[in-house]
Amino acid sequence: MSRTGFSYDFPHASLVSIGDLNPLDVRMIFERSAVHFDNNRAGTRAERTLDGATLINLFFENSTRTLASFEIAAKRLGAHVINFSAGSASISKGESLEDTALTLAAMRPDLQVVRHSAAGAAQYFARVTGVSTVNAGDGAHEHPTQALLDAFTLTRRWGEVGGRRILIVGDILHSRVARSNVALLNMLHADVRLCAPATLLPEDADRWGVQVFHDLDEALEGCDAVMALRIQRERMSGGLIPSDREYRALYGLDHARLERAAPGCLVMHPGPMNRGVEIDGALADDRERAVILEQVEAGVAVRMAVLELISSASPNQRYVSDSGDA
Amino acid sequence: MSRTGFSYDFPHASLVSIGDLNPLDVRMIFERSAVHFDNNRAGTRAERTLDGATLINLFFENSTRTLASFEIAAKRLGAHVINFSAGSASISKGESLEDTALTLAAMRPDLQVVRHSAAGAAQYFARVTGVSTVNAGDGAHEHPTQALLDAFTLTRRWGEVGGRRILIVGDILHSRVARSNVALLNMLHADVRLCAPATLLPEDADRWGVQVFHDLDEALEGCDAVMALRIQRERMSGGLIPSDREYRALYGLDHARLERAAPGCLVMHPGPMNRGVEIDGALADDRERAVILEQVEAGVAVRMAVLELISSASPNQRYVSDSGDA
Amino acid sequence: MSRTGFSYDFPHASLVSIGDLNPLDVRMIFERSAVHFDNNRAGTRAERTLDGATLINLFFENSTRTLASFEIAAKRLGAHVINFSAGSASISKGESLEDTALTLAAMRPDLQVVRHSAAGAAQYFARVTGVSTVNAGDGAHEHPTQALLDAFTLTRRWGEVGGRRILIVGDILHSRVARSNVALLNMLHADVRLCAPATLLPEDADRWGVQVFHDLDEALEGCDAVMALRIQRERMSGGLIPSDREYRALYGLDHARLERAAPGCLVMHPGPMNRGVEIDGALADDRERAVILEQVEAGVAVRMAVLELISSASPNQRYVSDSGDA
Missing domain, CATH: 3.40.50.1370 (Aspartate/ornithine carbamoyltransferase)
Structure with a gap:
């Protein structure tokens, strides 16, 4: 049974590329998006399907509107949002991208949204951390x-x-x-x-x-x-x-x-x-x-839908930080 | 019936200038402020009269204390707060002020707080977006x-x-x-x-x-x-x-x-x-x-009161992003 | 009776130095940390023991990971988090450290987390404001x-x-x-x-x-x-x-x-x-x-435990902003 209570069985714990999706997935996303679009426009509060979840926005490229859109989407669903942007301290301290990714993942976020100037960055973050990841733009590659x-x-x-x-x-x-x-x-x-x-x-x-x-x-x-x-x-x-x-x-x-x-x-x-x-x-x-x-306006609704659906995917492959125990 | 459940019928969906208010409005604001002042001092949690609402702080001029005061006020009432400050990406990408205003408004915030170095900026944002707006300082004009x-x-x-x-x-x-x-x-x-x-x-x-x-x-x-x-x-x-x-x-x-x-x-x-x-x-x-x-200390209490009261004003003139439908 | 409902009687309203603690305090912290560690790893939501509390992160030195760790810890317990970092406006406007401290304290936060390049800074903030304070690093002195x-x-x-x-x-x-x-x-x-x-x-x-x-x-x-x-x-x-x-x-x-x-x-x-x-x-x-x-991973759990326990300390010496009344 999914965390968000949908009867849908959305099969993706991350959204990195449009190529990950099939037409049925897209229809699921649009159905949920339509509900959120109408609620947002009417000022009706969303069901808190991500209540208490932690979402990290990892923006290595600046973007006012995309960051705001994800932040509003996540908060309307009840998630806690932590924003990192280009020039954050650890990055400027010369830490490798993998170490930054693993360190943040060790804080056990439920979701991460990644924007980076390098094609493949979101895929890389999803793979090395096992955290549910949304690609918010990776170089000239994708922005699903x-x-x-x-x-x-x-x-x-x-x-x-x-x-x-x-x-x-x-x-x-x-x-x-x-x-x-x-x-x-x-x-x-x-x-x-x-x-x-x-x-x-x-x-x-x-x-x-x-x-x-x-x-x-x-x-x-x-x-x-x-x-x-x-x-x-x-x-x-x-x-x-x-x-x-x-x-x-x-x-x-x-x-x-x-x-x-x-x-x-x-x-x-x-x-x-x-x-x-x-x-x-x-x-x-x-x-x-x-x-x-x-x-x-659709951006907020679609991101609400995507965050909900990837969170509902089970089993959500989670990152395991050590081998010595559970 | 108002969203916040007051018996008051506060008539303003925005607070741009002291000239908008009459003495009765001020008395309403002070009565609510007194409740919040006492609760804040006693550590008593406020009623979440803005539960699930979205407030955008749009600060084109930096201000630690005013931004913090509005942020704390809004969060204590249960609102989600999104902060934008001077030098945000879209602005530096050469977007016009009107486009920035309309873009953020299209994300359907319930409230926005605007600080800008130009007299009339908050009024302008309120007018072009239709979002409930608080003027947090516009040039040498007002800081109500x-x-x-x-x-x-x-x-x-x-x-x-x-x-x-x-x-x-x-x-x-x-x-x-x-x-x-x-x-x-x-x-x-x-x-x-x-x-x-x-x-x-x-x-x-x-x-x-x-x-x-x-x-x-x-x-x-x-x-x-x-x-x-x-x-x-x-x-x-x-x-x-x-x-x-x-x-x-x-x-x-x-x-x-x-x-x-x-x-x-x-x-x-x-x-x-x-x-x-x-x-x-x-x-x-x-x-x-x-x-x-x-x-x-009064600043947080007064801003809680103002945010509550302008949110309760009905009908709240909302921005309409397209003409083709509802 | 404590605000957080523990049966523990944790005696410290702040954590500035390891020297403040005795072995029993440490055991209390570790017991709560273990609960949070397991819950975080399992994706189980924490009890909102700081629901509606206001925490201010005052970071005069940049630190991605420590700031994120405290922010996630506090939000998982239901607190509102306000972040200030080096270069914030009032500081750059030449305000004294004491005035910055007292001004933020007048907004009645329940907790503050202080990082500063000067040894003794957190102790200073705790003393002049009376707000429950966690030292997140003060010069070459301590990082408890x-x-x-x-x-x-x-x-x-x-x-x-x-x-x-x-x-x-x-x-x-x-x-x-x-x-x-x-x-x-x-x-x-x-x-x-x-x-x-x-x-x-x-x-x-x-x-x-x-x-x-x-x-x-x-x-x-x-x-x-x-x-x-x-x-x-x-x-x-x-x-x-x-x-x-x-x-x-x-x-x-x-x-x-x-x-x-x-x-x-x-x-x-x-x-x-x-x-x-x-x-x-x-x-x-x-x-x-x-x-x-x-x-x-332990960092988030330990900070959840510390924030809970210092919040539960009673009486929490609070800052009083004026002498003329209650």
């Missing part, structure tokens, strides 16, 4: 709860995403958001398109099971939703991205451009936005089209 | 809970402040504490005096309904309480304030100077103190006169 | 919960530490961990040895009631446990400590060296480790010998 909240937002709007045409535009090469979204949207049988300059596309993008475009107007043709990725300005100095003005002209979303898309095409952005670069301010503020704040 | 805790401290001592002579001395020009205190003490029919060098007085001070002095000895004549403002040392380099030694000689409070005041004149300071500048150390430590620590 | 968690770890393994030979090796001169451990292990009738180069031994170490060695191989003879202290690299530039390579050759622990010790000799380290300097990586990872992660 972002993909889940994006797909949940669209599912809430449409009923389902299967058969819908969805475009992701921007710096695909460096984007964990894009990788996780492609994996999930493909699993849910959406018709996924990518659009980017050649310098910002991974070499193997043609094997991702998506259509690849370099021209935004072509790419937008008939789309039901379009997701603008955030431009990392530090890439500009590296020559991979043209100036703000050029980028906007070629890949920036605005009302005029959306004429090519399907009527009612939804506009998404994982935030924080560079208004006037990847997305026009007037479009971002158009509540008929932009579901950007709904994505944020 | 500071004024409430000051007046509550005096009311606890005296029964009421009406008819009492109260002097505020120091940098009135840049002080939100002074502005909020003048507004509240005038509303409560105190006899309010200000004392400052001409360079540190606002041009319109003669229209604030107070008596203005430049000489401290004259100003202290017959006072029942005197509040020393904190000197911001960065103003000295700007030439607005003379040296520490000169400032102390002209405007520093000490025992000798208080001879001019009424017997038992109370001494207040919003903290943190510059001992030996605006207030003499021996006077700050004189528990017969100085109520400085009592102000801090 | 570290000594308690070390001795508890050994007691769990052995039943008791009396008669066991225990070696502490490294920078004894600057180590509060060593000072607290010597005091506690002597009280518990262990046979305590120290080993360090002459430059890293306090002048009065011969009066500590221990055997002092300069040669590690001699010192290890017949030891049941050996504790390696962390090398502070900043001491190297000061000339007190030789290079990493030299230090390792003379004072580094590894498997070969442990041949001299008693069979099954346990290896301890307070963390964070410099692998390859004071301890060999393979030895640190040898779960048959190294109990380093068990120390971390």
